């Protein structure tokens with residue numbers, strides 16, 4: 001091959017590569033053009049390099065020099081196109097780099113999970129009624145989850161099958177179980193009867209009353225855990241909102257009007273409240289709270305007047321103060337308002353579902 005023919009082929013290659021890089025409309029097209037010209041195995045530049053062997057011996061230095069120049073030119077053209085692509089100017093040279101008449105690219109913003117939104121809204125509503133937010137741990141001891149709440153040792157609510165007791169390595173009741181043959185694991189894990197994942201937010205009532213003197217006016221919102229099978233209205237981990245008000249002369253009428261105000265604010269419109277007699281060890285009398293909304297009665301949770309035994313357990317004098325408490329399921333309240341028929345949707349985290357909130 002003559003030197004002139006070799007140089008002409010290389011010049012044509014630079015022109016071709018430069019125009020293809022400039023015309024690439026997007027990153028994928030630019031990458032395809034890069035492979036076509038600069039591909040390590042079968043790129044056109046690689047093919048052109050083979051032509052070097054066919055050039056006469058005397059022309060080889062000039063041909064080699066030309067080849068290197070062309071290689072640099074093609075690499076520079078690619079780098080320039082790549083810069084334009086990443087700086088957002090657009091790669092194509094055929095149209096304007098930036099078209100101000102086009103709508104902007106919308107950045108997809110996430111938002112709070114519907115349950116978190118509900119929790120924030122419930123805090124807001126109760127805050128306007130003068131309730132401050134209290135927190136308690138999710139890993140609880142038996143005193144706060146049961147005993148101080150007037151739930152005695154033999155009570156079925158304390159059954160290991162009804163709760164998530166925590167396993168601890170090596171010890172039960174302070175005695176080592178190593179070598180007991182019950183568990184071949186060198187660090188046997190055995191249920192610790194003293195610690196469990198809290199089964200209700202009523203635990204926070206006790207923690208607050210232990211820490212402060214009346215009057216008390218708190219809510220607490222958070223996760224609770226029960227070994228319930230998941231279905232449309234149950235989940236093994238769910239959220240409750242707990243309310244507690246302790247003061248002089250608190251009555252059931254205060255409880256009912258607070259819950260009515262709460263329900264009216266959250267659901268909007270005219271909401272009727274109905275109490276059905278019920279039983280909770282920590283309230284007397286106890287009620288299930290139903291609410292009528294859109295012509296249907298809905299169970300919201302449990303409530304009642306704080307049992308004198310609970311007041312005594314935290315050092316309050318039941319002759320001096322009284323109070324009410326309530327505990328509602330956040331998933332159910334939220335599902336009802338948004339007409340979600342299955343609370344498991346809140347935990348599937350399908351974006352198509354979450355986007356609707």
Ligand code: FA5
Pocket residue numbers: 199200201202226228233234235236237238239240242280283299300301302303304325326327328329330331332
């Ligand atoms: C209680 O947990 C009492 N601590 C409520 C209470 C507080 C009564 C203060 C009196 C005074 P209960 O087990 O009924 O009560 O649960 C309250 C609400 O939690 C239920 O009405 C329901 O809305 C919700 N709930 C209960 N179990 C589940 C579950 N597995 N999944 C989702 N929500 C649940």
